[in-house]
Amino acid sequence: xxxxKDKRSFQDYLTQKGLKLSGPRMKILEVVLQGTKHLTANxxxxxxxxRYAGIGYATIYRTLRLLCEAGLCMELKCExxxxxxxxxxxxxxxxxLICTKCGRYVEVVDPEIExxxxxxxxxxxxxxxxxxxxxxxxxxxCKG
Amino acid sequence: xxxxKDKRSFQDYLTQKGLKLSGPRMKILEVVLQGTKHLTANxxxxxxxxRYAGIGYATIYRTLRLLCEAGLCMELKCExxxxxxxxxxxxxxxxxLICTKCGRYVEVVDPEIExxxxxxxxxxxxxxxxxxxxxxxxxxxCKG
DNA sequence: GCTAATTTGATAATGATTATCAACTTCAAA
DNA sequence: TTTGAAGTTGATAATCATTATCAAATTAGC
Ligand SMILES: [Mn+2]
Ligand SMILES: [Mn+2]
Ligand SMILES: [Zn+2]
Ligand SMILES: [Zn+2]
Numbered sequence: 001x002x003x004x005k006d007k008r009s010f011q012d013y014l015t016q017k018g019l020k021l022s023g024p025r026m027k028i029l030e031v032v033l034q035g036t037k038h039l040t041a042n043x044x045x046x047x048x049x050x051r052y053a054g055i056g057y058a059t060i061y062r063t064l065r066l067l068c069e070a071g072l073c074m075e076l077k078c079e080x081x082x083x084x085x086x087x088x089x090x091x092x093x094x095x096x097l098i099c100t101k102c103g104r105y106v107e108v109v110d111p112e113i114e115x116x117x118x119x120x121x122x123x124x125x126x127x128x129x130x131x132x133x134x135x136x137x138x139x140x141x142c143k144g
Numbered sequence: 145x146x147x148x149k150d151k152r153s154f155q156d157y158l159t160q161k162g163l164k165l166s167g168p169r170m171k172i173l174e175v176v177l178q179g180t181k182h183l184t185a186n187x188x189x190x191x192x193x194x195r196y197a198g199i200g201y202a203t204i205y206r207t208l209r210l211l212c213e214a215g216l217c218m219e220l221k222c223e224x225x226x227x228x229x230x231x232x233x234x235x236x237x238x239x240x241l242i243c244t245k246c247g248r249y250v251e252v253v254d255p256e257i258e259x260x261x262x263x264x265x266x267x268x269x270x271x272x273x274x275x276x277x278x279x280x281x282x283x284x285x286c287k288g
Numbered sequence: 289g290c291t292a293a294t295t296t297g298a299t300a301a302t303g304a305t306t307a308t309c310a311a312c313t314t315c316a317a318a
Numbered sequence: 319t320t321t322g323a324a325g326t327t328g329a330t331a332a333t334c335a336t337t338a339t340c341a342a343a344t345t346a347g348c
Binding site for chain 2: 077079081097099100106108110112113116117119120121124125126127128129130131132133134135136137138139140143
């Protein structure tokens with residue numbers, strides 16, 4: 001799940017910004033791209049520690065920001081006030097169904113909804129930039 | 145904009161919970177229901193101070209929570225990490241178009257989008273509870 | 289290898305919200 | 319009315335995720 005292309009992509013972004021691809025950054029890139037999606041910085045910190053002890057919180061946050069800037073990750077500002085991160089491949093935009101019991105995130109896209117959103121922008125005279133759609137409910141497993 | 149019905153509604157909620165309708169609560173109810181929508185707790189605190197000095201921050205937060213529980217207000221968890229509040233009349237649910245330049249909130253509803261969201265819940269085996277749709281763009285005024 | 293620039297980890301700071309608590313209100317019974 | 323138990327208030331400390339700071343360590347191009 002961590003391709004050479006991703007590494008190069010990160011490397012390129014850093015170089016272009018006059019930054020360096022350090023050991024810690026490489027390790028975090030690896031753990032984030034190989035791990036589960038929609039994790040908090042704290043959970044990612046834990047996953048990184050498991051494999052590479054000694055990397056600090058600040059470096060996790062700093063590197064997550066770089067990964068987002070480089071387009072390799074997306075940051076989700078969640079309702080509980082904690083950010084979650086997902087590696088954003090070349091795959092398109094998606095929205096989320098979120099279980100309020102177990103916290104599971106399900107990725108969904110509805111092209112019809114996307115189209116109607118564009119219409120809302122236009123009708124109200126807004127230049128569209130982005131949107132956020134979150135559907136909260138109880139998943140099949142949690143309903144029992 | 146602050147009807148007798150609202151007052152009674154708040155009073156009823158408090159009574160039913162064994163709570164009291166105090167002076168500060170009454171004043172905050174008045175300022176919130178008569179004022180602009182989509183304000184932060186801090187902005188509401190300022191508006192309350194203008195008319196009734198001496199009411200503390202904590203009381204603002206506590207009363208906003210009560211107003212939400214009573215169904216008179218809605219809390220929006222915004223992307224900047226600050227909550228905003230709007231008085232929720234009997235009017236139905238709505239979503240928001242938000243200008244990323246001036247911060248203006250425009251309320252919108254698209255019944256078609258609402259319907260398609262329900263379908264997404266169903267298709268994915270979720271019991272629907274609520275949703276959040278925010279459309280970020282640049283408003284007509286800000287585009288100049 | 290050398291060295292200037294960048295990065296790191298520990299930790300202090302920030303900022304919104306919540307918890308704490310002694311003093312003050314409320315309200316209904318006496 | 320007076321009274322007092324229950325609830326409320328304002329000031330302020332605590333919380334918690336995220337950022338900023340900074341001396342010591344690492345990186346990358348020469
Ligand atoms: Mn996702
Ligand atoms: Mn609104
Ligand atoms: Zn679930
Ligand atoms: Zn605007």
